[in-house]
Amino acid sequence: DTVLTQSPALAVSPGERVTISCRASESVSTGMHWYQQKPGQQPKLLIYGASNLESGVPARFSGSGSGTDFTLTIDPVEADDTATYFCQQSWNDPTFGAGTKLELK
Amino acid sequence: EVQLVESGGGLVQPGRSLKLSCAASGFTFSNYYMAWVRQAPKKGLEWVATISTSGSRTYYPDSVKGRFTISRDNAKSSLYLQMNSLKSEDTATYYCARHGAIAAPWFAYWGQGTLVTVSS
Numbered sequence: 001d002t003v004l005t006q007s008p009a010l011a012v013s014p015g016e017r018v019t020i021s022c023r024a025s026e027s028v029s030t031g032m033h034w035y036q037q038k039p040g041q042q043p044k045l046l047i048y049g050a051s052n053l054e055s056g057v058p059a060r061f062s063g064s065g066s067g068t069d070f071t072l073t074i075d076p077v078e079a080d081d082t083a084t085y086f087c088q089q090s091w092n093d094p095t096f097g098a099g100t101k102l103e104l105k
Numbered sequence: 106e107v108q109l110v111e112s113g114g115g116l117v118q119p120g121r122s123l124k125l126s127c128a129a130s131g132f133t134f135s136n137y138y139m140a141w142v143r144q145a146p147k148k149g150l151e152w153v154a155t156i157s158t159s160g161s162r163t164y165y166p167d168s169v170k171g172r173f174t175i176s177r178d179n180a181k182s183s184l185y186l187q188m189n190s191l192k193s194e195d196t197a198t199y200y201c202a203r204h205g206a207i208a209a210p211w212f213a214y215w216g217q218g219t220l221v222t223v224s225s
Contacts, residue, residue, distance in 0.1 A: 001166075033211040035150075042200055042215040043150065054213070086150055090210030093166055094152040 002026055002089050004097035013105045017075035020100045022087035024068045031090040032070045034063055037099070038083045046085075047072060079104055107131040107214045109201045114219030117191055125219060127184040127201030134182035135159075138204035140212060141175060141186045143197035143221075151197075154186060155204070169195075191223045 003025040012018045022032065030050040035043040045054045047063035050070060062073045074081055082104050087097040113125040125141070141153040154175035155164040163175050174187040184201055198218040205213035 031210065035212075042217055043212070044215070045205070045211060045213050048205060048209070048211045048213075088150070088211065093164070094155075094210065096150040096152070098149045 002028060002092055002095050004087050004089055004095060006085075006087060006097040006100045008098070009101045009103065011103045011105050012077050014079055015076045017073065018077050018102065020072040020074075020085050020102070022065075022070045022072070022097050024070070024089055024091075026091075027067045028089040028091035030066050032063070032065065033088045033090065034061075034072045035086045035088065036081075036083045037086065043086065074102075077102075077104065107203065109203065109214060109216030111199065111201050111216045111219035114199065114221045116222045116224065118225050119191060119193060119223055121191055122187070122189045123191060123221060125186040125188070125199055125201075125221070127216060129182045129184065129201075129203070132203070134177075135179040136207060138208045139175075139177060139184045140202045140204060141184075142200045142202050142212060142215070143195075144200070144218070145194075145197040148197075153199070156184070158207070188221070191221075193223050195221065196223045197221060 005023045032050045034047040037043040051063045084099040084101045086099045108130045110128045117123045140155040156175045160177050172190045176185045198220050200218045201216040202212040203214040205211045
């Protein structure tokens with residue numbers, strides 16, 4: 001299985017720029033997707049194919065990367081962005097990262 | 106508006122069976138691959154199964170292969186997950202999810218989830 005590694009937590013102030021990283025144990029080309037999950041809610045797709053913004057998602061969110069290193073950027077961060085962010089690869093059987101919990105200062 | 110509504114979760118003893126259902130609306134169900142994804146309490150996400158548009162092809166990770174069966178009824182816009190020989194490690198919230206763009210390998214829409222607890 002392809003293992004995805006994410007940093008466990010980040011804390012930023014509203015208005016700042018934040019980057020959330022995801023590293024794959026092997027190359028997944030651009031088969032990387034990002035989800036936001038708020039407490040008590042289901043996940044929501046933000047980015048697919050490493051850099052494509054899902055319809056309806058604010059342009060404050062962007063994704064980049066290929067191969068093994070990927071980044072989700074939120075700029076500027078808003079209070080409503082408090083959530084856990086998961087990456088998911090689709091190069092082989094889908095696997096998810098453990099999630100990065102984003103907190104606002 | 107896309108809606109996915111799961112049902113069928115509950116408390117079940119180890120070794121027993123349970124069948125989950127998902128009612129889909131707001132899109133042409135028969136045009137999309139569908140999946141189940143689970144999340145153990147306070148844990149991450151784990152893909153459980155995917156089914157093709159016609160139901161002729163199914164995919165599972167090794168952790169559930171041979172125990173879980175995904176199926177669909179396109180006439181009823183419904184997705185199912187038959188879970189047999191349940192183990193304590195199967196305890197999780199189970200989400201019904203629609204793949205993106207027919208068979209695209211990401212999960213574009215998710216239901217609210219149904220909780221399955223495996224315990225004696």
